[in-house]
Amino acid sequence: MFLLLLIGCSKQGGTEPSADVKSADALALTYIQASVEFDDDLLKTILFSDQPRYANLKAGKHSNPGNFEKLGEKYSIYRYSEKPNEQGQIYYKVSYFLDNHQKYFSDLLRMSKEDEQWKIREIDEEEMSRNANPDEVITVHKSDDEG
Secondary structure: OHHHHHHHOOOOOOOOOOHHHHHHHHHHHHHHHHHHHOEHHHHHHHEOOOOHHHHHOOOOOEOOOOHHHHHOOOEEEEEOOOOOOOOOOEEEEEEEEEOOOOEEEEEEEEEEEEOOEEEEEEEOHHHHHHHOOHHHOEEEEOOOOOO
16 A cells, blocks of 8 residues: 555656666665664665664564554655666655654665665765755655654
8 A cells, every 4th residue: 555655656756767766765665664663674674784773683673563554644755866876876865753752753865786676775964965966856755744
């Protein structure tokens, strides 16, 4: 259900995204799911293993199962290009509502492929500002109530 909604909302921008870009958009949504459910096993499948956070993920840890369904439409995904750059990377900003904190959290992501599969690297504002053009932002999905 969420994937269909995600694809349905992804037509903003110049052209319809390729199937490859749609799969990266879907991975951004999977990242949100893993983040709101604190699902370490799911995070391990989508993050690059050389990141500091990866080493702290615990097998079997899934603190808030079902939180993704409760989230509903309270998330936003912004892609910073219509297609991967020359290095095969796509930049994203995702935000999602965490009920236990009663506020939105945002993460900056750089996606690239490893063994023909999109993987995520969490990045900081400095890397994002060096590599992503805010004038090229494409709204994949926008929360109705994000403040």
